[in-house]
Amino acid sequence: MPTDAPSPPLIRARGLTKRFGSFTAVDAIDFDVAPGEAFGFLGPNGAGKTSTMRMIGCTSPASGGTLTVLDMDPATRGPEIRGHLGVVPQQDTLDEELTVRENLVIYGRYFGLSRAECGRRADELLEFAQLTERRDSRVEPLSGGMKRRLTIARALINEPDVMLLDEPTTGLDPQARHLLWDRLYRLKQRGVTLVLTTHYMDEAEQLCDRLVIMDKARIVAEGSPRQLIEQYSTREVAELRFPVGVQETLDGQLAGLADRIEHLPDRLLLYANDGEAVAVAVHDRGLRPETVLVRRSTLEDVFLRLTGRTLVE
Amino acid sequence: MSAATAVATGQPRRSVPRAWHLIERNLFVYRRTWTIIVSGFFEPLFYLVGIGFGLGRLVGDVTGPAGQPIPYAVFIAPALLATGAMNGAVAEATFNFFFKLNFNRTFQSILATPLSVRDVAVGEIAWALIRGGLYAIGFMMVIAVLGLVRSPWAVLAVPAALLLGFATGAVGMAATSFMRSPTDFDLINIIVLPMFLFSATFYPIETYPEAIRGIVAFTPLYQGVALIRGLTVGVIGPEMLIHVVYLLAMGFIGLWVTSRRLDRILLK
Numbered sequence: 195m196p197t198d199a200p201s202p203p204l205i206r207a208r209g210l211t212k213r214f215g216s217f218t219a220v221d222a223i224d225f226d227v228a229p230g231e232a233f234g235f236l237g238p239n240g241a242g243k244t245s246t247m248r249m250i251g252c253t254s255p256a257s258g259g260t261l262t263v264l265d266m267d268p269a270t271r272g273p274e275i276r277g278h279l280g281v282v283p284q285q286d287t288l289d290e291e292l293t294v295r296e297n298l299v300i301y302g303r304y305f306g307l308s309r310a311e312c313g314r315r316a317d318e319l320l321e322f323a324q325l326t327e328r329r330d331s332r333v334e335p336l337s338g339g340m341k342r343r344l345t346i347a348r349a350l351i352n353e354p355d356v357m358l359l360d361e362p363t364t365g366l367d368p369q370a371r372h373l374l375w376d377r378l379y380r381l382k383q384r385g386v387t388l389v390l391t392t393h394y395m396d397e398a399e400q401l402c403d404r405l406v407i408m409d410k411a412r413i414v415a416e417g418s419p420r421q422l423i424e425q426y427s428t429r430e431v432a433e434l435r436f437p438v439g440v441q442e443t444l445d446g447q448l449a450g451l452a453d454r455i456e457h458l459p460d461r462l463l464l465y466a467n468d469g470e471a472v473a474v475a476v477h478d479r480g481l482r483p484e485t486v487l488v489r490r491s492t493l494e495d496v497f498l499r500l501t502g503r504t505l506v507e
Numbered sequence: 508m509s510a511a512t513a514v515a516t517g518q519p520r521r522s523v524p525r526a527w528h529l530i531e532r533n534l535f536v537y538r539r540t541w542t543i544i545v546s547g548f549f550e551p552l553f554y555l556v557g558i559g560f561g562l563g564r565l566v567g568d569v570t571g572p573a574g575q576p577i578p579y580a581v582f583i584a585p586a587l588l589a590t591g592a593m594n595g596a597v598a599e600a601t602f603n604f605f606f607k608l609n610f611n612r613t614f615q616s617i618l619a620t621p622l623s624v625r626d627v628a629v630g631e632i633a634w635a636l637i638r639g640g641l642y643a644i645g646f647m648m649v650i651a652v653l654g655l656v657r658s659p660w661a662v663l664a665v666p667a668a669l670l671l672g673f674a675t676g677a678v679g680m681a682a683t684s685f686m687r688s689p690t691d692f693d694l695i696n697i698i699v700l701p702m703f704l705f706s707a708t709f710y711p712i713e714t715y716p717e718a719i720r721g722i723v724a725f726t727p728l729y730q731g732v733a734l735i736r737g738l739t740v741g742v743i744g745p746e747m748l749i750h751v752v753y754l755l756a757m758g759f760i761g762l763w764v765t766s767r768r769l770d771r772i773l774l775k
């Protein structure tokens with residue numbers, strides 16, 4: 195959903211800043227999240243994603259700028275705002291002294307739901323998270339993926355309008371990730387607004403309608419995954435890997451082959467609309483890379499372009 | 508549901524204060540581990556039997572609150588009632604609170620809901636009081652049956668024990684919020700054990716030289732014991748109000764500090 199959609203933004207930040215002592219973790223960022231969209235914060239470790247999410251979640255006061263969530267000010271109406279949010283923190287905060295089902299039931303109680311309602315929703319969510327068999331198990335022995343699913347289920351107990359998901363799939367195996375993506379996609383279809391952080395570009399591409407790229411406490415770019423790739427990268431990339439020591443000796447030999455060339459420690463990235471043609475041209479110049487890989491541009495390339503660094507080191 | 512309608516419908520109306528849900532949570536936990544609670548009930552009983560009746564036989568009568576001689580067991584029973592309530596509340600407010608705060612992330616998850624740090628502090632203190640109160644009620648029934656209660660004013664001894672639990676629990680919780688590691692609990696033991704032994708629990712405060720009396724009288728346990736002993740023995744006086752005010756003030760200060768600390772620790 196574009197920013198200029200008729201409905202007012204669900205979350206609006208202007209000059210939003212977070213400082214820890216003299217250190218600035220979030221430096222005057224602006225963004226809007228529209229109702230029903232999936233909005234992402236993509237960025238490397240320490241970019242300020244979690245700090246931003248915690249301010250939105252009303253568990254961390256902003257140090258500057260303005261923030262409204264559901265048209266309310268977190269500083270004065272935190273409890274009311276939190277009543278409409280479902281929060282999946284970066285690190286699981288499940289109650290280890292309780293069972294799987296109790297975790298859901300008591301969480302519903304915190305939101306002021308009746309006992310009967312909590313029980314009903316807990317059983318539904320156990321199904322949704324595929325944890326019904328483990329309902330009476332303690333939390334501690336669950337696998338990482340199960341804990342993550344339980345955390346997401348728990349965040350849904352109050353039927354939130356907005357889900358805040360801080361790296362929902364970090365540390366999960368591919369199968370568990372795909373299951374979670376599927377669950378999140380279904381939520382989105384039900385009209386739940388998703389706000390998520392990730393440092394996986396494929397996750398951002400899969401899930402986000404729109405995203406901002408954060409680096410060193412600032413937003414460096416904003417748009418849909420496709421827009422960002424079009425704006426900051428070429429359609430394709432040829433990745434060349436040369437034998438050890440050779441890459442450094444190639445100065446000038448690649449000139450004019452591609453729109454742009456990135457030198458990574460272990461490989462060269464040649465950006466062009468036709469990657470195959472580049473690969474052929476490289477060969478024609480008598481260069482013999484060990485491997486050549488032609489692929490489509492991703493958000494990773496956008497990030498590299500914007501910051502000069504790779505996203506996942 | 509669109510954002511607008513969601514805001515209009517608001518949150519479900521609550522039938523209970525938000526802090527109550529902390530108690531509900533702890534009930535879930537103790538449904539499985541109730542044996543831990545039961546042990547705290549027997550401790551003062553053992554002291555009563557061993558010291559009150561055993562040693563009491565050698566001691567004979569001691570001077571009661573109004574200078575009258577009373578049997579030794581009658582003298583120490585209210586002190587043990589007070590200590591039991593205090594220990595129950597302090598155990599909950601220090602050790603268990605520390606683990607929830609530092610290792611369990613329970614409070615972090617709770618603060619993502621409409622509950623506030625104050626709800627957490629109030630709920631946890633209330634829970635500590637429930638535990639202390641259970642010990643007080645159980646022990647009260649025992650000493651009533653054993654004939655160690657000398658006055659109908661004793662019905663107020665349980666609320667008085669709760670007041671002591673509130674004061675010591677709240678301050679214990681505030682202190683715990685400053686602790687870095689579980690070894691810091693040795694510090695609490697260093698305070699609680701001598702307080703238990705020396706707060707006119709086992710012998711009248713007049714036993715001390717004048718100078719030391721002032722120090723002893725300043726401990727919350729002394730305040731609680733004096734209050735409760737007056738009630739069970741039936742010596743009522745205006746100085747009891749001072750004990751009540753002292754304990755209330757201590758409790759509210761502890762609660763206030765705890766809320767502030769939770770705010771600093773959890774809502775960075």
Ligand SMILES: Nc1ncnc2c1ncn2[C@@H]1O[C@H](COP(=O)(O)OP(=O)(O)OP(=O)(O)O)[C@@H](O)[C@H]1O
Pocket residue numbers: 214217218219237238239240241242243244245246284393775
């Ligand atoms: N409570 C805190 N006190 C001091 N500094 C903090 C605190 N929380 C975060 N920071 C600092 O703020 C910066 C941003 O942290 P943040 O957790 O927001 O990053 P992030 O984008 O979520 O990173 P990651 O991908 O590793 O989760 C980091 O440099 C971090 O060290």
Ligand SMILES: [Mg+2]
Pocket residue numbers: 243244245284360
């Ligand atoms: Mg983070």
